[in-house]
Amino acid sequence: MANASTNIAAAGPRGPKPRRAISGRNIMIYGTLGLVALYYALPLYVMIVTSLKGMPEVRLGHIFAPPVEITFQPWVKAWAQACTGLNCDGLSRGFWNSVRILIPSVVISIAVASVNGYALVNWKFKGSETFFTILIFGSFIPYQVMLYPIVILLREMGIYGTLGGLVMVHTIFGMPILTLLFRNYFTSVPEELFKAARVDGAGFWGIYFRIMLPMSMPIFVVAIILQVTGIWNDFLFGVVFTKPDLYPMTVQLNNIVNSVQGVKEYNVNMAATMITGLVPLTVYFISGKLFVRGIAAGAVKG
Numbered sequence: 004m005a006n007a008s009t010n011i012a013a014a015g016p017r018g019p020k021p022r023r024a025i026s027g028r029n030i031m032i033y034g035t036l037g038l039v040a041l042y043y044a045l046p047l048y049v050m051i052v053t054s055l056k057g058m059p060e061v062r063l064g065h066i067f068a069p070p071v072e073i074t075f076q077p078w079v080k081a082w083a084q085a086c087t088g089l090n091c092d093g094l095s096r097g098f099w100n101s102v103r104i105l106i107p108s109v110v111i112s113i114a115v116a117s118v119n120g121y122a123l124v125n126w127k128f129k130g131s132e133t134f135f136t137i138l139i140f141g142s143f144i145p146y147q148v149m150l151y152p153i154v155i156l157l158r159e160m161g162i163y164g165t166l167g168g169l170v171m172v173h174t175i176f177g178m179p180i181l182t183l184l185f186r187n188y189f190t191s192v193p194e195e196l197f198k199a200a201r202v203d204g205a206g207f208w209g210i211y212f213r214i215m216l217p218m219s220m221p222i223f224v225v226a227i228i229l230q231v232t233g234i235w236n237d238f239l240f241g242v243v244f245t246k247p248d249l250y251p252m253t254v255q256l257n258n259i260v261n262s263v264q265g266v267k268e269y270n271v272n273m274a275a276t277m278i279t280g281l282v283p284l285t286v287y288f289i290s291g292k293l294f295v296r297g298i299a300a301g302a303v304k305g
Contacts, residue, residue, distance in 0.1 A: 054274035081275035097255030108173035120185025
């Protein structure tokens with residue numbers, strides 16, 4: 004008898020799987036989520052279908068209708084032929100400018116901020132709390148307040164209007180919030196690991212590279228997504244601190260969309276907008292799960 008009871012328990016529950024009841028609460032929750040998703044997806048749908056239509060079909064005014072004849076010519080023109088002022092080489096030049104701005108800005112800002120966060124948690128120094136307070140305060144200073152002083156500073160340094168100057172600006176402005184994220188993430192790492200490494204003779208850089216860095220992949224993904232999105236989508240710094248030949252992709256997009264010469268080609272404008280947004284969208288899709296984990300782990304703790 005005991006053996007029979009054991010076999011039944013090991014086999015697990017039997018019978019049909021219970022179905023989830025449809026309640027008014029569930030209908031309200033999923034209905035609201037569906038409406039919000041539709042609200043955000045509808046403009047994207049309009050952009051995609053418009054970018055795949057020719058201008059005769061666009062002029063019919065059926066913005067929600069799928070293209071009768073799919074054409075990729077608007078994408079080709081947006082990338083390599085659309086005029087952005089005096090130049091008619093499309094977004095291609097702005098794309099490579101953005102890449103040259105993005106890579107060093109992301110690498111330098113994340114590298115420095117991760118070391119700052121690590122030092123503020125595990126290697127307390129005199130004035131560390133004051134230093135951290137200044138960094139937090141810097142996170143909330145409006146960018147517009149700093150534009151003119153930074154222009155003067157870059158001019159005196161001889162790097163105003165260069166990609167190097169813009170890289171420095173993005174690196175500095177990304178530092179406070181990234182330092183906050185890394186500091187809060189490193190506080191969740193057990194202190195015993197740090198103490199054990201100190202006992203074993205590991206120093207500042209040994210602990211950072213051998214212990215902290217391998218355990219910090221989620222927060223590094225968060226930092227990369229924040230920096231890539233912020234720098235790639237930036238318009239203000241790009242138009243203020245560079246010159247026309249070095250404009251990033253967002254400034255080139257603005258010049259294409261707001262051009263007053265010739266016919267307004269809405270399909271080309273939509274294609275240019277889609278091309279400009281592909282990089283941050285790709286980063287989000289690739290690293291979505293790690294982003295959520297890192298945000299939860301690096302949240303502000305009381």
